[in-house]
Amino acid sequence: MKFDTPAGANPTDRMAVLGKAHTHVEGPLKTTGRAKYAAEFQDAGPDLAYGYILGAAVAKGRINSIDTSAARAAPGVITIVTYKTVKPLKTGGFFVQRMLAGPQVDNYHQAVAVVVAETFEQARAASALIRVDYAREKGSYDLAASKDTAPPSPTEEFGGPPVIRVGNFERAFAAAPVKVDETYTTPDQAHAMMEPHATIARWDGDKLTCWSPIQQLDMGKRDLGMIIGVPKDNIRLITPFIGGGFGGKGTTQSDLALAAVAARQAGRPVKLALQRPLMFNNTTHRPKTIQRIRLAAGRDGKLTAVSHDSWSGNQPGGRTEPTALGTRFLYGGENRLFQRYLARLDLAEGNALRAPGEAPGMMALEIAMDELAEKLGMDPVRLRVLNDIQHDPEKPERRFSSRPFVQCLEEGARRFGWQDRPTAPASRRDGRWLIGMGMAAAIRGAPIAKAGARVRLDRAGIVTVETDMTDLGTGSYTIIAQTAAEMMGVPIERVNAKLGDSTFPMTPGSGGQLGAASSTAGVYAACMKLRETIAQRLGFNSGDVDFSDGQVRSGERSVPLTDAARQGDVVAEDSMEYGDLAKRFEQQTFGAHFAEVAVDRFTGVTRVRRMLAVCAGGRILNPLTARSQVIGGMTMGIGAALMEEMAVDTRFGFFVNHDLAGYEVPVHADVPHLDAYFVDEIDATMSPVKAKGVGELGLSGVAPAIANAIYNATGVRVREYPMTLDKHLDQLPTIA
């Protein structure tokens, strides 16, 4: 099915099942420990062996020699994979990092060897017996030191061209009466999902089956095939559940590639999980950024010039963090300049982490907006409302498909009690706490991509949906079941959604907040086809056939749906493809975040007291699971604002705090009750389902709302994340 004109009325509009709060359909499995994650498929083979990775001890250098003799002689060891035992591994089509070092080492903890043994304990112990002699080489690990020599980044798929100019920024900026010109930094951040990267790989002849938590199974297959030199079609990936990914499990990582290689070499199925302390340097992360924001406005608060320059670093071929993605579409201002630079760094690869681009971009832009509001003596909400736009500022003929941004801002302000905000910084106290309120806007692109599904109606009246879509906890199972239930006119209990198997019809999977919109549109297409087949089978000739309450109706005639499957299952498969609506319309999601914080006037520690988000994400398919996505983003935003940073040792080139004790993410005690609301929105340019995504929107804009609240509490402006106490302690009022 092709979608190339905005959707009209269709069966999803009934909203009998869609749009209703429904608990996760897999909830009873997850809460009782019965949900099986990839590396828990013990029945992959009775002879399942265990792999354990030895990570490189240097960040950059060459392996002079590897001595595996002691390890090979250790109890239970079956085989040891090193670059000397396998054909050179290539890189995949998305991540550029090499999965196995040798002889060159590209980054710290890059895999140097995989020990395969009968048990986990044996593999782990033997890995420590491998002796590797390295020739350390000088590397580049410090973004700040590389900033001034970093070249403009290449034109990139996600970031676009390195320089974008509209009007004459320099002249407008120079002429403006009110301006902000500040530099902000965001640190390297870790996905730190709870389930480690963990795979079971099994070969059957030249066919490879891997149980592996990969968000985008088709891409995972492609990349695994490229890396180990196996045709994509010989690979099957299975992952009914994923224990969190946030982009870190977007496609093939070292656990998958090396489990496959190790299983081949061992001649046995191999289970390989990355040990937590290896994950931070071995896999991808969100890279550190330095961002210079220049904003100029008239005294009326109207932006006249907007510039967002950004620096990040990466391994050769790696991408630039596209921090200006959101800035390009959030506010007006006729004169615009966006420049992106990419330094060569020899740290682990920087890549996508939930809302890549927008999340760190908003962390800078939205503080700058707060600074501008203060200079203008204007309320920060009002400044944003004033600079709302309805057209793409780079192509004025292009409208936003839907943009309830002002509604988000105003509804958020009202619900949060923004009018009660202390207008003067450092003016409110509650005992030992300095109290402040802050807000920030959120924007995140609303991509959608071709997705398929297969739908089957059986004799018992059960509708089974199969797609290779994944569920990281986002609610894919639930919204897919809801979509099929709505389309086929059955209760959700009659739908069996089967996901996470690459043999099922292809979707883009989970990533870039396109999963919900894309996969449900694919289900729509398949269900439309199934409806057609069923209608024909039941002898309905008219095009106006209604599927509801388990009945198929047209005119006066009504037949039970199950009658259609009396002679056998009815199956339909289709996919949704897209025309040029995404070119004709700028499709984005919007939101507004509000935060109240308390800063300890003694120690400078910040705690969040309450937070609220109002979001616009198209049709909300399930308000319960969508809200959970947003509050999940808000929680991650608390981490980004207050604590998360992978500390770089710029001498030896690695992230030092590489475990969950050193890399602090928010715990229960950091997170108060969180409020999240959605504005009513239907975006008919997206798909017949009229939905967008919300999972990444929920993070975009959270950290700067907290940062602005901290400023409001203390009067000390910090421009460097995370906003730990040491960043402002020396400027806090002295203690009497």
Next chain:
Amino acid sequence: MKAFTFERATSVQDAAAKAGSVQGARFIAGGTNLLDLMKIEVETPTHLIDVNGLGFDKIEKTREGGVRIGALVSNTALAADMRIRRDYGVLSRALLAGASGQLRNKATTAGNLLQRTRCPYFYDTNQACNKRKPGSGCAAIGGYSRQLAVIGSSDKCIATHPSDMAVAMRVLDATVETVDGAGQTRTIPIADFHRLPGDTPHIDTNLKAGEFITAVTLPRPLGGEHVYEKVRDRASYAFALVSVAAVIQRDGTGRVAVGGVAHKPWRIEAADAAMPQGPQAIASRLLAGARPTHENAFKVPLVERTLAAVISEARAA
């Protein structure tokens, strides 16, 4: 984790004798720190003696009017004991500020004292660390040192002791009771239990090989206000950047110990004497001669400001 043999101890004498004589033997009780470090081969015992069956799990009144805490009393049980809560509140508070509920259920009194540093370079066996591998150097010096020591450190080691409990015990003048393989018992004042790194940072405490901690004894209750203030980036389940344990009397006198700043719980007599003079006077005596790194210099003013918070809280109580 290197292979080891495992036995369940049946008598403290045998256990101590074995620990003293078998090369690479170690006691294991809660195991929360030892196993953590064994998995990454920072610790590599060849023989583990499980002492959990030996008792030592009572909290009893002493003849002197204090309490004796069995070495194997869990952190939870100690924090929840009504006598401790009533008479030694700073100790309950310190315990409850540490780790997580699960860890406190398993971690023991003796094990908590014997915790090893959380210096990230100690934890990373690829890095030079004099504490882990004597003579290999200290990668933390000149590296990521935000969490590390500002005082009492050496050019061999800038690690801190991670315990909260030990800071409170230091302010309470606890004593550590031990027995060795020969049946010899001794009592070590908490002030002398942990060492400064000096040239031998691999030696954390003054325990002898095979010496087994049987109890920690607290002297008679001090009265006064008991406060434990722990400063950390996240609200819970994190090690201290700085912590202050204090017992403050109505007249403003009292005693104070600081955690997160040194290789051992940090207490200076002159600082105690300066208690009535306020945070600046206390802090300047506590941290006289501090040698912070660029990354942890903030701890010096932070100690003073945390002291101010503690004094203010004690006054308000």
Next chain:
Amino acid sequence: MSNPSELELSRRGVLTVGAVTAIGVSAPVLAASENATTGASTPTIPVSFEVNGKAEHLSLDPRTTLLDALREHLHLTGTKKGCDHGQCGACTVLVGGVRINSCLTLAAMHEGDTITTIEGLGSPEKLHPMQAAFVKHDGYQCGYCTPGQICSAVAVLDEIKRGVPSHVSANLTDRPRATGAEMRERMSGNICRCGAYSNIAEAMAEVAGARA
């Protein structure tokens, strides 16, 4: 099932003794001789305990943690390995009704113990009240930390009931109450990266309220 690649491997292993570098230019596996001859195994020790009401007798490598014994030997994979270092709480189980991190304890240290895992609390057909409350309040997303959260939550309410104080208890000698702040502090050893904390607090409040 006979595995062709395995056969091929062993044949190659025979054929290529002493000629390691000659193979593999076309084949990904360069050296079958890398494969060690297994056989030397690690000595094991017997350990017996009860898991979810069932007596279990295992013979284990002494290095086996309780977590790995549950997951790899008893195939009770509901208990999760998130960090294996006591830094996340995903492996939380109840031993004698008390919550601990099963990753930081050896199986051999639990001789005679009574262990309850998430599988023992309830089943999809018969949810424990805490499990039902998590479902109702959407107290999870990816589900990986969830078994640990639920085991912890059950134990936390019990700890409050038993009067164990916490870091946020205003007065150490008062009996603690199941307030939001108390539950949040006590649950802090269970990390949820998906950020379901706010919903978990509500699930727990419901169960605590029902009890009170």
